[in-house]
Amino acid sequence: MVAITNTTSLTFLKEAIDTTLSEAEASLEAFAEDRGDAAVLDQCASAFHQLRGISQVLELSAATLMSEEMELATEALKRQHDRVLVQALGNAIVLLGRYFEYVQLKDRAMPEMLIGGINELRRAGGKSLIQESHFFSVDLSRARDPVPPAGDPSALASQGRRLRHMYQVGLLGLLRGQSRDAHLKLMARALQRVDALCGDCPLSRFWWVARAATESLATDGMVITPARKALLAQYDRQLKKLVYDGERALAQEAPLLLIKESLFLASLGSGATPAAAEVRRVFGVGGRITDADLQRELALMTGSRGSVIRSVAGALKDEINQIKDTLDLAAQGVADTDYGAVAGGLRRVASTLEMVGKEQEATALRERAGAIADWPADTEVDSVDFHALVDDLLAAENTVASLERSLAPSDDVRRDATNANISLYQLDDARMTVVGECRAGLALAKRSLASFMENQWDPMHITNLPGTFATICGGLMFLELERACRVIAACRRHIEEKLLNGDEPPTQPAMETLADALTGIDYYLESMEEQKPIGEGVLDVAEQAVAELGYPATENPNG
Template identity: 90%
Template sequence: MVAITNTTSLTFLKEAIDTTLSEAEASLEAFAEERGDAANLDQCAGAFHQLRGISQVLELNAATLMSEEMELAAEALKRQRDRALIQALGNAIVLLSRYFEYVQLKDSALPELLIGGINELRRAGGKSLIQESHFFSVDLARAREPAAGPGEPAALVEQGRRLRHMYQVGLLGLLRGDNRDAHLKLMARALQRVDRLCGDCAQSRFWWVARAATESLAVDRMVITPARKALLAQYDRQLKKLVYDGERALAQEAPLLLIKESVFLASLGSGATDCAAEVRAVFGAGQGISDADLQRELALMTGSRGSVIRSVAGALKDEINQIKDTLDLAAQGVADTDYAAVAGGLRRVASTLEMVGKEQEAGVLRQRADAIAGWPADTDVESADFHALVDDLLAAENTVASLERSLAPSDDVRRDATNSNISLYQLDDARMTVVGECRAGLALAKRSLASYMDNQWDPMHISNLPGTFATISGGLMFLELERACRVIAACRRHIEERLLRGDQPPGQPAMETLADALTGIDYYLESMEERKPIGEGVLDVSERAVAELGYPVTGQAERGGPESDRG
């Protein structure tokens, strides 16, 4: 954070600032209601001009820029009435007011806190977004250190189209709002490959910092803002040039603004990857605020909201679990059961279900509660009535599970059960166990392949892989993931025919391509494990990788992929 030296001045001016903002807000509301009185906009523009001057005196650069954008927006409304711009201007007034309060209370200025508000105004006005690194200072003349290796430019040109496709799959999923972590990892892997293959060329430094920025976004779980999405899209445009211009593109320097923005994102991370740590060390950009700190301060300034539905579902699940524990003890004959208390719990669950529109399910629970309220403590747990109680509780639990599922897209884990007497939670847990075993098998396979390369292609280190892949295939069949199963089968054939029985070492490029195939499957399974669907685009990446190895998967050619040579 940047400490400000003129907090006293801000304190003296705060009342005038608040008055000016209140007057501007009233004038804007009057303009919106009276449908086009230019005098109101003149008052708004004058107030924003005054705020700009105050911000300059206080040396608050972000507030100065935002006040300027607000003044320009007011002038633009004189020429053309725009509801979206009016809304954005109203939001900006509130945000700027909170920013002045934040600076006064925290005795520090974080200009990055206003980037989102400034960009919202610019977007509403049809302007391009400013970069998040707008207020970030760094010496862009510094060279890459350590220097890039010799690389394989020819291999990069040959593999560029597939690596761009890998990146595009991740970018498309990210823009759609799917599993951000897995998609970012896929994008980071593509840039890692490009960085290694490009070697010591004019673009080497750009791919180095772009890789560091993407890895930081993934590893540190940084928020994906519109400005960051725009930067990631710029990376794809540079990849497109690489695909079409080949080595000529590698000889051209990338725009310095892209390098600056990439360094800024790396500076917000923890430097957890080797590449990010190198970038932070070279540019001296690792001692400032982290993205987690930035988001926490932004939430402090603007307030935050949670999911009411998620809170309700959590409370229902806890209540049902307590009732289940009571009935389990009754079934075991461990303790006397207070069925009046159980009935009270069922009524509480029913009341909550009614609040979220589940009246039919709530009615069933109320009827069951009335029926059991007078049961004696020694009620026969083998009776039909007791089993009916358990069935109703299971139905209520599945209703809550369905409520939770409504908060996220469907995926391969939360697949509907064909038997209504199966607990969805238990079914999901069983599938999750299989997913975990498959991922453990992939991790073992990756370690074996790494040992195989490190020990001069000694086949002893991969002799266990056919059995490992057979186990993974069995798990994938259980999960009904046919495409992933076919990719694993292709990887197994490649290992058996080329690595174990082959006459020549496969070489680094082939091993990297094999790793791409396995990584795609692992990311897909990871998305299931985290209950954040990634989509099947990542399977396209794996299928293209095994096809490049000479083991095309059935149906892969017909499906194609999302890569667009025109975009």
């Protein structure tokens, strides 16, 4: 975050800046109405040139670059009348005005906030985009510290394709907008494994900072912008070179631009992971500004919007819960029931459902409200009519649950209930409880395996795992997650036959491959807890891992 030392100068110039921007906007509108009048574009270009000079005096590098791009875009409009470019230029005028206001009010410049606007203008003009790290300064000559241990080229050759596939599964899910956290963790896991297998080599520094960037994106909940997606895609290209070129790729360092962009992302995180903390320490980045700061200030400068549907669903759920509480008290005979108030609540729910296109459900609730409005307070709760009221309320609750589900892709756990008399909320709660128990079992298994490795392969630390995995398989079968169940069953067989009853101690690569399988299933379940499905690709990775161990995930989990 850069402090502005000459805010007083900006205050004196602000009126002239606003006037210049207004004149440029009026000239652009005149050109849009009469595209044959090139004279108004000359006025536009002159205004932007003037703004560029003012920005240079104020030492606002982002505003200077944006003004320059606006001037160049105006010159391009003289050669070719492009509606998209006109619209982008209009947006840029508004954004630049807001940026000047922000700098004046906050007394600081965050040049990163104009990257998106600059790129929108360049994209409309058919030009290449600038990097997010354009205004970021760092010494790229520093070496990795600490130096990693020697790599394992043979393991890299045998596991490289699977690790790249693991990364691609995460990247594809991320590009599709599915469960960002789970997919990012999968990608970070793949890069962590690649970094360990590469060891000390010229390419090592790149995988180190790439790991730090990806882990920061995942751990700190950073926003995934188009520029960041492009960077993650560049990592896949480097993985491809590694897979196909082998040791020759290890001897070459990645482009410095990729390293700089990765360092910028690591600097925006919290440094919560070991790789991110090391990178921030060695390169002296971090603490300047976080991604949360950047997004918050962007929202302050440009405004933000929320989800109307989610708000409506939340309000409906609260209203229905109040009615349910009233009917519960009636069923217990605790207090007299005002059915006129219950009818009013049903009508309010019906009106809201009608607003979101649920006319049939709204009509049913209105009819029920009319039928119960005059019920006496001592109405028999065991009557057919009372049970019909409860059934209609349950149907309304399930409609709201379905409305919430429509905001995110469906998954294997939150499937439709086959019994309409079961509350979807209660059914989901039960399933989520099972998912949580399965994840707790996986966490226990990973801790046990870590202790097993740390204590020279002492089997005492993993004697409980067959039982733990049997429990996890039972939960996965209840959830009807058959592929995940088969992977866990394969892990159980590997542990029983190789780790507990094997003649030779396991190898480090084999333990890492087992961890890959367990991690894949854990990410799959985690995405269900977050209601953001990660997709079947992660199961492909887990199945590949157990197959690599010699225990393919068969159709029969107990086979």
